[in-house]
Amino acid sequence: MPHETSAAMPEHPDFAAYAGAAWARLVRTALLLTGDFHEAEDLVQTTLAKVYARWGRLPPDDVDFYVRRSLVNNNISRTRRRRVTHLLMPFLPERVHQSDQGHAESVESRAAITEALGSLSTRQRTVLVLRYWEDLPETAIAEVLNCSPGTVKTHARRGLEALRSHPAFAAAERPHPLPGARP
Amino acid sequence: MNHLDPGAERDAEPAETGRLREALAAAAYDVTPSRVPLAAVERRGRMIRRRRRTTVLGAGCAVLLAPLAFVTLHGPDDGDRVTRPAATVSASPAPSASPTVSAPTPRIVEPGERVTAAPGFVLWLTEEGKHWTTPDVPEEDQFRSVVDGNIDRTRPGVSLQIEGTDGRVLASGVYYGGEGTASVVEVASEDGPVRGKLLELPGRPGWGVWYAVTHSGVEAPVTVRDTEGRVYATLP
Numbered sequence: 117m118p119h120e121t122s123a124a125m126p127e128h129p130d131f132a133a134y135a136g137a138a139w140a141r142l143v144r145t146a147l148l149l150t151g152d153f154h155e156a157e158d159l160v161q162t163t164l165a166k167v168y169a170r171w172g173r174l175p176p177d178d179v180d181f182y183v184r185r186s187l188v189n190n191n192i193s194r195t196r197r198r199r200v201t202h203l204l205m206p207f208l209p210e211r212v213h214q215s216d217q218g219h220a221e222s223v224e225s226r227a228a229i230t231e232a233l234g235s236l237s238t239r240q241r242t243v244l245v246l247r248y249w250e251d252l253p254e255t256a257i258a259e260v261l262n263c264s265p266g267t268v269k270t271h272a273r274r275g276l277e278a279l280r281s282h283p284a285f286a287a288a289e290r291p292h293p294l295p296g297a298r299p
Numbered sequence: 300m301n302h303l304d305p306g307a308e309r310d311a312e313p314a315e316t317g318r319l320r321e322a323l324a325a326a327a328y329d330v331t332p333s334r335v336p337l338a339a340v341e342r343r344g345r346m347i348r349r350r351r352r353t354t355v356l357g358a359g360c361a362v363l364l365a366p367l368a369f370v371t372l373h374g375p376d377d378g379d380r381v382t383r384p385a386a387t388v389s390a391s392p393a394p395s396a397s398p399t400v401s402a403p404t405p406r407i408v409e410p411g412e413r414v415t416a417a418p419g420f421v422l423w424l425t426e427e428g429k430h431w432t433t434p435d436v437p438e439e440d441q442f443r444s445v446v447d448g449n450i451d452r453t454r455p456g457v458s459l460q461i462e463g464t465d466g467r468v469l470a471s472g473v474y475y476g477g478e479g480t481a482s483v484v485e486v487a488s489e490d491g492p493v494r495g496k497l498l499e500l501p502g503r504p505g506w507g508v509w510y511a512v513t514h515s516g517v518e519a520p521v522t523v524r525d526t527e528g529r530v531y532a533t534l535p
Contacts, residue, residue, distance in 0.1 A: 131341070132337055132341075135335050135337055135340060136335050136337065139332060139334070139335035140332040143330070143332035144327035144328070144330070144332065145327070147326070147327060147330055148323055148326060148327055152458065153330050153449045153450065154443055154450075154458040154459075154460065154472070154473070155458070155459075156330075157332065157333065157443075158460055161336060161339065161340055161343070162343075164335075164340045164344070165340050165341075165343035165344040165346075165347055166344070166347060167344070168340060168341055168343075168344025168345075168347075169344045169345070169347040169348040171344075226325065226326045226329045228322075229322045229323065229325070229326045230326065244319070244323075245323065248316060248319050248320045248323055249320070249323040249324065249327060276315070276316070276319070279319065280315065285322070
């Protein structure tokens with residue numbers, strides 16, 4: 117892909133290295149925040165472009181924090197303004213194809229968790245993703261969201277309650293271990 | 300109330316959060332991110348930097364708050380406009396059932412055939428997916444794959460990408476998986492519903508590209524309807 121070659125002058129080679137290393141992880145986080153792969157890539161691209169614009173002024177030790185907060189804030193603003201929305205499908209569609217049972221289960225599990233996360237408020241969803249995917253402690257999440265740890269706890273508790281009662285999430289939990297899970 | 304170690308917090312978690320971790324990991328690893336589009340990111344970053352320096356139309360707040368750097372909300376200019384229904388038209392009206400008027404169908408394009416939606420906003424399709432360029436970075440083609448396994452084309456879906464430049468908002472996306480033949484697409488905007496256009500490769504590949512060019516902010520829902528007026532796919 118011509119647009120993916122870095123031959124065109126990394127004005128900030130450190131940024132290139134950082135972006136290359138962080139891209140996949142950020143896209144996966146963004147996918148959980150948005151529920152849509154293309155939206156996720158767009159969100160990360162937007163975030164990294166903003167980071168690039170400030171790259172020379174970011175303290176090196178704070179880059180991860182700044183990027184994560186920028187990603188989260190861009191997503192919250194995006195949701196608030198409804199420039200784009202996140203779910204590919206608002207419901208679990210009937211299975212059309214079952215030629216590959218493993219793949220079908222994987223897709224169904226992903227659709228289920230996507231649907232369940234879609235039922236949460238943006239902040240609840242963000243807290244759960246940061247807590248249980250990014251593995252951040254509550255204090256760090258509070259810094260990212262610029263709120264108190266108590267607020268983070270509240271969002272997490274309510275988010276978990278909502279997930280617990282969501283039929284799609286419950287259904288996805290029941291039948292089989294989810295493929296691709298990290299150890 | 301101190302939480303110094305996420306591992307310590309995890310020890311105190313109920314079992315259900317362990318399942319949530321697994322579910323999130325499964326969903327996250329179910330996709331394969333493309334390589335980082337570094338050149339495009341850097342060019343957009345430079346564009347943002349220039350805009351900050353030159354503050355136009357008092358848009359400083361918008362630059363700071365806008366969820367997408369690509370969406371600019373300048374006033375209308377003399378650019379190309381897509382046909383807009385009246386602002387009071389409700390979203391997604393069912394097409395007329397008149398038997399004398401055949402429903403539109405997608406424009407069939409050859410792989411690699413360039414379609415200029417607006418000056419500098421060019422789209423083309425290949426068997427691998429949707430390609431496009433924008434006026435800001437015309438030499439950098441962007442790409443969304445339909446074959447990398449990240450979308451399930453057996454189920455209806457439609458995506459939305461929004462970019463903006465010089466007062467135009469460029470909206471586009473991929474649609475796929477619906478029944479029947481896609482016919483029309485409509486996307487919401489600040490000025491009411493906007494009807495876009497559809498492109499497909501020959502041979503009914505089961506997916507296509509939609510696009511619309513407006514002068515106001517675009518937002519979901521995006522609804523693709525088939526030639527019978529039924530919903531082919533929607534992004535709510």
